[in-house]
Amino acid sequence: MPVLLMEPDSYGKRRRYSEILMEPRRWLQPTLEDVKQRLKEIRNYSLDHLDELVSQLTASLAAYPEVEITFARDAGQAMETIRGIAGGGKIAINKSAVIGSELVPTLVASGYNVIESYYDQFEPFDNRPSEYWQLPVMTFESRFQSFERPVDLAALRSGSIQKNGTKDFIGLLGVNAISAQGTVLMLQHMPNISKVFEQAKELILVAGLDKIVKSLDDAIFQTKCMAIFGSEVLPLTLHGKAKRESSIDELPFEIPPEQTLASIHLILLDNGRSQILQSPYKELLACIDCRACNGACPAYLSDKPLTPSELPLKFRKDLLEIGTDLSESKGDINKPFMSVEAKKDEIWDCTTCGNCNEVCPVGVKHVDTIKALRGSMVMEKAVMPSTVSRTLKSIEDRGHPWRGTTLTRTDWAHGLDIKTLAEDSDTDILYWVGCTEALENKSVNIAKAMGKLFKLAGIKAGILGTEESCCGEPARHLGNEYLFQIQARKNIELMRSYNVKKIVTACPHCYNTIKNEYPDFGGEFEVINHTQFIANLLNEGKLRIHEGERRVVTYHDPCYLGRYNGIYELPRQILNSMSVIFVEMKLNRERGFCCGGGGGHMWLEENLGRRIGEMRFEQAIDTGAQILATACPFCRQMFDEAAQAKSVKKSLKVMDIAELLDGQ
Numbered sequence: 133m134p135v136l137l138m139e140p141d142s143y144g145k146r147r148r149y150s151e152i153l154m155e156p157r158r159w160l161q162p163t164l165e166d167v168k169q170r171l172k173e174i175r176n177y178s179l180d181h182l183d184e185l186v187s188q189l190t191a192s193l194a195a196y197p198e199v200e201i202t203f204a205r206d207a208g209q210a211m212e213t214i215r216g217i218a219g220g221g222k223i224a225i226n227k228s229a230v231i232g233s234e235l236v237p238t239l240v241a242s243g244y245n246v247i248e249s250y251y252d253q254f255e256p257f258d259n260r261p262s263e264y265w266q267l268p269v270m271t272f273e274s275r276f277q278s279f280e281r282p283v284d285l286a287a288l289r290s291g292s293i294q295k296n297g298t299k300d301f302i303g304l305l306g307v308n309a310i311s312a313q314g315t316v317l318m319l320q321h322m323p324n325i326s327k328v329f330e331q332a333k334e335l336i337l338v339a340g341l342d343k344i345v346k347s348l349d350d351a352i353f354q355t356k357c358m359a360i361f362g363s364e365v366l367p368l369t370l371h372g373k374a375k376r377e378s379s380i381d382e383l384p385f386e387i388p389p390e391q392t393l394a395s396i397h398l399i400l401l402d403n404g405r406s407q408i409l410q411s412p413y414k415e416l417l418a419c420i421d422c423r424a425c426n427g428a429c430p431a432y433l434s435d436k437p438l439t440p441s442e443l444p445l446k447f448r449k450d451l452l453e454i455g456t457d458l459s460e461s462k463g464d465i466n467k468p469f470m471s472v473e474a475k476k477d478e479i480w481d482c483t484t485c486g487n488c489n490e491v492c493p494v495g496v497k498h499v500d501t502i503k504a505l506r507g508s509m510v511m512e513k514a515v516m517p518s519t520v521s522r523t524l525k526s527i528e529d530r531g532h533p534w535r536g537t538t539l540t541r542t543d544w545a546h547g548l549d550i551k552t553l554a555e556d557s558d559t560d561i562l563y564w565v566g567c568t569e570a571l572e573n574k575s576v577n578i579a580k581a582m583g584k585l586f587k588l589a590g591i592k593a594g595i596l597g598t599e600e601s602c603c604g605e606p607a608r609h610l611g612n613e614y615l616f617q618i619q620a621r622k623n624i625e626l627m628r629s630y631n632v633k634k635i636v637t638a639c640p641h642c643y644n645t646i647k648n649e650y651p652d653f654g655g656e657f658e659v660i661n662h663t664q665f666i667a668n669l670l671n672e673g674k675l676r677i678h679e680g681e682r683r684v685v686t687y688h689d690p691c692y693l694g695r696y697n698g699i700y701e702l703p704r705q706i707l708n709s710m711s712v713i714f715v716e717m718k719l720n721r722e723r724g725f726c727c728g729g730g731g732g733h734m735w736l737e738e739n740l741g742r743r744i745g746e747m748r749f750e751q752a753i754d755t756g757a758q759i760l761a762t763a764c765p766f767c768r769q770m771f772d773e774a775a776q777a778k779s780v781k782k783s784l785k786v787m788d789i790a791e792l793l794d795g796q
C-alpha cells in the first residue's frame with residue numbers, strides 16, 4: 133500500500149506550488165478563496181459519498197495483502213485492535229486529532245506509555261502564546277510553496293528494517309487523507325512520522341472514515357491544505373511542552389529484521405461519524421484539523437481553556453455519549469441537546485469575535501456551536517457563571533445589563549437639545565443610544581459627541597430615552613434566547629409605534645442586532661452605523677474638519693462592525709480625512725484581534741489567562757500611536773481598562789471616532 137508523506141519544503145526551494153495545487157489551471161496563481169473552495173468541494177464529496185468511498189477503499193486494499201484492515205465502530209473497538217497488536221508497552225503517536233483526542237485518553241487510562249514523537253524533534257517553544265503575533269507570520273505567498281516530493285513511507289520502512297531492525301515500540305499514527313484507491317497521505321513538519329515508520333516494530337495507521345477522499349489528487353490537496361492553513365499556528369501547538377517524556381530516540385534498535393513484521397495495520401474508525409452525517413451537524417466532519425482557528429482565537433491565545441479546533445470533536449462526542457435521537461433537533465441549531473458539564477469554562481471563554489470562522493478553510497461555524505452550548509447551559513440546565521446570571525437578571529429587571537449604574541438613559545443629553553420621540557416624534561432619524569453609551573461613565577462621551585455632531589450637521593435626531601431598552605444582544609449571546617426575543621419584540625413594537633424608519637447607532641452590537649436580527653421578528657428599519665453616517669456627512673460637506681495638531685492615530689476594528697458587517701474602510705476614511713497621521717496595527721481588518729468585550733464579556737469576569745483587552749492594547753502601543761481610535765463602546769471600555777492596568781507599561785489615549793471628530 134503506498135503511504136505518502138508530505139513535508140513543506142525549505143524556503144529556498146519553495147516555488148510553483150500553485151501549479152501543483154491547482155492543476156489543471158496550472159498557469160494561475162490560486163487565491164486563498166480558490167483553495168478554500170476546492171477544499172470544501174473535496175470535503176463535501178467525502179461526506180456525501182461516505183458509504184461508496186468505504187466500499188471502494190475496501191476493494192482497493194484487497195490488492196495489498198500486507199495491509200491488515202479493521203473497521204472500528206468506536207474508540208473501544210479501535211482499542212481492542214490496538215491491544216491485540218501492541219500488548220502493553222510503548223506507543224509513539226503523532227499529533228493528529230483522531231489519535232490525540234479520540235484514542236489517547238483510553239490508551240493512557242489503559243496504562244500505555246504514550247510518546248509524542250513530535251517533541252523528539254523540537255526544543256520547547258519559549259514564547260508565550262500571547263506573543264504569537266510577534267512571530268514572523270507566513271505571507272500568503274509563502275504558504276503556496278511547493279512541498280518536498282512525497283516520500284513513500286512503506287518503501288522507507290522496509291528498507292530501514294532490512295538495515296537496522298526495529299525498536300521496541302508501536303507506531304500509532306493518524307492519517308490526513310486516504311484515497312479510495314488506497315493511498316495514504318500524511319503530513320509532517322519535522323521528521324517525526326518518517327522516524328516512526330523506520331523504527332517501530334509494528335505500525336498502526338488510523339483513518340477517520342471522513343478522511344477517505346475520491347482520488348489521490350484530492351488526498352494530496354487536502355493534506356497540503358492542512359499545512360497551508362495550519363502553518364501559522366504550529367509554534368503554538370508546540371508551546372508549553374516543558375518536559376519530555378521518554379523519547380524514541382533514546383530506545384535501542386534491538387529487534388532484528390527477521391523478527392519484524394513489515395505489515396501495516398489500518399484502522400478505519402467510525403466513532404460516530406456516520407451518525408453525525410445524518411444530523412444537522414454534518415459540517416463538523418468537514419474539519420481537516422489544521423488548527424488555524426486556534427491561531428486566530430483570542431481566548432486560546434490568552435491561555436484560556438477554549439481550544440476552538442477541538443470543538444467539532446467535542447460536540448460530536450456529546451452527541452454520541454448521550455445517544456440522542458438526532459431527529460429530535462430537526463436541523464434547528466437553537467435547539468441544542470448536548471451534555472455540557474465538562475465544558476463549563478471554555479464555553480464562556482468565547483467572545484464571539486468570529487475570527488475562527490474567518491480563518492477556517494471549510495467554514496466550520498464555531499460561534500453557532502458555542503451559542504448552542506450556552507443556550508443548553510442557560511435555558512435547559514440553568515448552569516452558568518454567576519456574572520452571567522447577574523447580567524441576564526439585570527436585563528430582565530431593569531432593561532439593561534449595567535447593574536449599579538448611577539446614570540439615567542438621558543443624562544448624557546443635557547444641554548444638547550435632543551428630545552425624546554415621546555416629546556417630538558417628527559425627526560430625521562432615531563438615534564439609538566444603546567445601554568453602554570447611556571449608562572457607562574466613559575462611554576457617555578460617545579453619545580455626547582454624537583449629539584454635538586447631529587447639531588453641527590443640522591440633523592434633527594430623536595431618542596427613545598427611558599423607553600429604550602436593551603436590544604437583547606447580550607442575552608442572546610449569553611444563551612438566553614427567550615429573553616432576547618422579549619427584548620427584540622418590545623423594542624420593535626415601540627419603534628413601530630413612533631413610525632421609526634431610519635436608525636443611527638454608534639454601538640456595533642446594537643447595529644448588528646437591529647439590522648440583521650430584528651427582521652426575523654418583523655423589525656424592518658434602515659439601520660446606519662455611526663461611521664457610515666459620519667462618512668456621509670463628511671462627503672456631503674455637512675461636517676467640516678479643522679486643521680489641528682497632527683497626532684499619530686491607530687484604529688482597532690470592532691468585530692461586530694468589521695467581521696460581522698464588513699465595515700472596514702469607512703472608519704479609516706474618516707480618520708484619514710482628519711488632521712492625523714494614521715498607522716495600521718499588524719492585525720487589522722478581517723484579521724483584527726478582539727478587544728475581549730464581545731459575546732457578553734463586557735459583563736463577565738476574565739479570571740483565566742491574560743486579559744484579551746490588554747493584549748490588544750499592547751498591539752496598539754507597538755504601532756507608536758498616541759491615540760487608539762475605535763468605533764464601539766465595548767472596545768473603548770476594554771481599552772480604557774487596559775490603559776489603567778498595572779501590567780501595561782506604556783499608555784495611549786483611547787477614543788471613539790465620534791469623540792475624535794468632535795475634538796477637531
Ligand code: SF4
Nearest residue numbers: 429482483485486488
Ligand atoms: S469566536 Fe473568537 S473567541 Fe470564540 S472561539 Fe472563535 S476565535 Fe475564539
Ligand code: SF4
Nearest residue numbers: 419420422423425492
Ligand atoms: S475547525 Fe476549521 S480552522 Fe479549525 S481545525 Fe477544523 S478546519 Fe481547521
